Amino acid sequence: MLRARFLLVLCAAPLYADKIEPEQRLQILRGITAEYATAKVYLPRSKKPLEFKSDGTWDKGQWAEAGQTLGPAARAGDLVQITHVGIDKNRIVLEINGGMKGGRKWYDNVQVGMGGGTTPVRRNQTSAPGGTSISLIFDKDAPAPETADIKKMLAPVLDFERRTATEQVVDTLPPEVQAAVRENRAIEGMDRDQVLLSLGKPRTKVRESKDGMDSEDWIYGLPPGKVTFITFTNGKVIRIKDSWAGLGGQTMPSMKPPI
Incomplete structure (x- = not known):
């Protein structure tokens, strides 16, 4: 009898991902996929998604250990791109620069405009060297987030607000x-x-x-x-x-x- 009640509770408790309605899910995917951001901290490459809690905290030691093993995906100040977004159970997984299989191809066409002219971004100066992924973890009781909420949660590690020099030039055309x-x-x-x-x-x-x-x-x-x-x-x-x-x-x- 107790076992039956326990199973009933498990079935009745929705997964966090189930709280996100289809339209909201689509809005999140559209609002974050292909977005650019500036890394605010060292982002290591990692075979498993780097865990980051929705309250803005993360295990810095774990991230540092991953970086010692596989090297950097991005350093502070590097421009990165969200190349895939997955919503699963109590987390949203953000693939950065193609994930572990990614490399340098995503920014081949990035240009910087300065003083009326433009030049390609040099790979060894302002572009991230590789890819990784971040798993944004939510409490089971947390409300379903909007795109703006997700970007705000990630603010300690990714700056989605900083506009590139190219964007500023393009807006004047x-x-x-x-x-x-x-x-x-x-x-x-x-x-x-x-x-x-x-x-x-x-x-x-x-x-x-x-x-x-x-x-x-x-x-x-x-x-x-x-x-x-x-x-x-x-x-x-x-x-x-x-x-x-x-x-x-x-x-x-x-x-x-x-x-």
Whole structure:
């Protein structure tokens, strides 16, 4: 009889994850996945998710031991990205920079704008060296969190509020250019700095003078595959051509800014 009552209580007690309604779950996934943050402390690589309690505390000794074994995933000041979010039982697991299988590829296109120009972020200066994961653990009686709550809980180790130099530069651009930069594409009318923000450095540059008109082509990509030619005149993009080298020679017209 006592055993039956005990089993009944177990069945009746919902898991913490069950408190999160489907719409709220979706909101959390959308609100955190692919978000960037700045590491405020040393984040070690770890085969198991690093445990972090919702009250803002964690076992610093355990984290330090993991770092001694597998090295850093990020150091204080490094820019990191949440690449996957999982909700399970009494915890939310955040994969950072691809987790243990992750590496450096996620930030290949990160650019920093300073003084009107832009340059790629150097891998050994401001980007995290690897990946890991953090398990945000909740008390069973805690209410289901919102995205803002989760970011606030993680504030001792991750700063989601600090804006990158790139974001600050992009916000000053015209709306159509902002959209193109965020989609990593070029449009006619962009200047060189804006193309660098959007696509990074070209593979090669070709300058040409014809009929008294100077032009410069920036070339992205390698055959076989898509090769993009961006033509500048007087510092502005006048033409964009995509060619699929080795795949039939198909081309696409320039992308013009929306009216």
